[in-house]
Amino acid sequence: MGSPTLEDYSCWILGIIVVLGQSNLAESKPTIQTVNFESCYNISKRLVNVVVDTLSQLQNLSEDFNCSYTTIDLQYDPHEMHTLNACLPQTCICSNINKPVTDKDRCLMSIHSDLKTFKSKLQSVNLTLPPLNKVTEEMMGALKRYDDGMEGKTESYSQYNRKIIQCTAILKFQRRAITISRIFSYLKDEASKRLSH
Template structure:
């Protein structure tokens, strides 16, 4: 599974986070059948909050300054590009159409990818499972049910063993990438909720 390491300058990260066309505050995720629900919005917001809080857990990343590490994004999906708003200039390319089905498919694939990756991480202190994995599972179960792995319970097997330095370093980079992707997902769903994509 190809992962790419991205090094963000503070200015680029600020541009991504503050692009005026997308708003996080009104994020309401879309269910697989295309209907919006307020509860899905809460699940998505909770997931982002839990990822952000987990990245601040020193116990999870002992020996590593996670804030100074690079970001690893899932490059098997095209969520950022296919979910860009119509007439968006954030990426430098003006997009004339918005394909909601393709966007939702990519979001579901991202959620599934990160679930499988994070479920396989050692978590002896239960810092990851009850927060990030639990909120991710709730979002998937209630809003993107088709993306749930069929063997969900058997994926969570590494929880009680201690993690190695390399595993903690990788987890830090992956969680940073997941945080960025979750911000994108929240913004894109807010865009869909606004109805701008149908105009």
């Protein structure tokens, strides 16, 4: 074997350029992962129903404790407000929302984050009913690409505090589930309007 010629080097260089060019193209192509708003809306309606059923079960089990909006002061922590902050226009009158969700990715990421927060809170107070877990997981799965990778924290509570926190968490989750369902209804309708034009 003799020493490589200029022609040999040019073949190698050309080969390297082609391989690098293909890998750069593969990296630069955005992965198109769309969210099926129709499916998310249907899941969100089931989520609302399951949360309402869970609240009803909790109220029936708590004979010594009245779990209702009139007895619990619902003060939201900032980490429970992602959906509202990201999905609703800042200057809206909530009874008449007809402005578009401006940043859908931020909105969907916030919905996923709120679902994870409520799921973690309910698990930390031993409120893990299979139907609630299943539909929450299904909704989170539909938004999996928006998972931030952060895990929720778990805490331990006394028996009485656990009842209060269970009640507060499920009441807040009920409101958030309704909000999520309304957002997906809007996004579903908006997507179908775009398809029909």
